[in-house]
Amino acid sequence: MLSQNTADVNTDRTYAELRRRFPTWSAVRDAPVAEIERAIALGGLSHVKAPRIAAILEALSPLGAEPDLAVLDELPDDEALAYLERLPGVGPKTAACVLLFSLGRPVMPVDTHVHRVAGRLGLIDPGVTAEAAHALLTALAGPDPADVYAAHVGLVRHGRRVCHARRPACGRCPLVGLCPSAFLV
Numbered sequence: 001m002l003s004q005n006t007a008d009v010n011t012d013r014t015y016a017e018l019r020r021r022f023p024t025w026s027a028v029r030d031a032p033v034a035e036i037e038r039a040i041a042l043g044g045l046s047h048v049k050a051p052r053i054a055a056i057l058e059a060l061s062p063l064g065a066e067p068d069l070a071v072l073d074e075l076p077d078d079e080a081l082a083y084l085e086r087l088p089g090v091g092p093k094t095a096a097c098v099l100l101f102s103l104g105r106p107v108m109p110v111d112t113h114v115h116r117v118a119g120r121l122g123l124i125d126p127g128v129t130a131e132a133a134h135a136l137l138t139a140l141a142g143p144d145p146a147d148v149y150a151a152h153v154g155l156v157r158h159g160r161r162v163c164h165a166r167r168p169a170c171g172r173c174p175l176v177g178l179c180p181s182a183f184l185v
């Protein structure tokens with residue numbers, strides 16, 4: 001949630017400030033929304049994110065217990081995704097990030113880099129949306145969470161360093177011999 005629509009450096013600082021002000025997730029949940037908003041102001045859109053964070057923590061803490069993700073333990077990946085996507089402000093990418101990074105599930109988050117690079121490499125067909133690409137790339141990466149993690153991180157890194165949105169560096173790309181889009185973008 002904190003990383004939405006902001007740079008990584010702001011996400012890290014915002015998260016640190018939130019944890020500094022509120023040492024537990026129940027403290028965040030129980031705080032006035034205006035205080036959460038002030039704590040996460042650096043990351044932008046705090047007036048949108050703060051009430052969503054409060055609502056999510058409330059939903060994840062039945063009977064007022066400390067919020068956690070135990071509700072997902074018994075759910076298969078597709079149902080866990082659907083559960084998370086019903087929470088306010090949680091779309092397919094955020095839900096997939098939680099499942100992969102927090103719970104070690106083999107679910108591929110598709111951000112702008114993953115979507116662009118996968119499309120150029122022909123891993124997904126032209127016109128496939130980022131939302132639709134989640135299921136396709138998850139299936140392609142296979143059932144091992146370590147493979148999904150490596151594929152996600154590799155695609156993001158390649159998109160940042162080489163296969164830029166504008167003027168991809170095909171001349172120094174190690175995938176040039178495999179890529180149907182080489183020197184065509």
Ligand code: SF4
Binds near residue numbers: 180183
């Ligand atoms: S060859 Fe060019 S378009 Fe293809 S992955 Fe490499 S940088 Fe991207």
